[in-house]
Amino acid sequence: MADKVFRVMLRMQIKPGMEADFERVWLEVGDSVTGHPANLGQWLSRDLETDGVYYIVSDWVDEPKFREFETSDGHLAHRQKLHPYRSGGSMTTMTVVAHLAGAAT
Template sequence: MPGALRVLLFNRTEDGEGLRAAYRRTSEALSGTPGLLGNELLGNVHDGAEFIVISEWADRKAFDDWETGASHRASTAPLRPYRDLGLPRPFGVYQVLDGFAGEAADPC
């Protein structure tokens, strides 16, 4: 969806269960946030200590409004201890420029 925004939070921890719990708490806190289309927690299949949280936003304005709002820090606080501080920046913000939707698999 061109115009949408994806925000990637890079995490590193040996405590995968703790991270999952923090992800669930954060997702609950973000429920109903205007412009937030959803999020996912991804685990690296080659490195069990590496995780990424990807959130999808309707557009940059929706993300910027939330990020500069009063609830931003409190709602994301559970995930903060898991950030990958070995990276120059433990997050990335990317705008969707183009896309392709593949066909759904045949259920038969």
């Protein structure tokens, strides 16, 4: 399955003092992503070295289905709810080529 997973990683810079609100809203609207039939899951992580920086990773069954979601009305509504908290960001896409499970799994 790893060779078919399409991964998207967003780096988001959040406006100072708005981090807690951003996290709350991200959780509230997250099902608009995870509810898509092609989504395999997503994670929100906070950078411990740079204030206000978050990473969102989401896995998809393939790139075409992600691109379909990316241009959907649902995704636009999701982005609009998070936009007030952002001061910058970037997106990286990739294909998972291998996965090694850790001993704790």
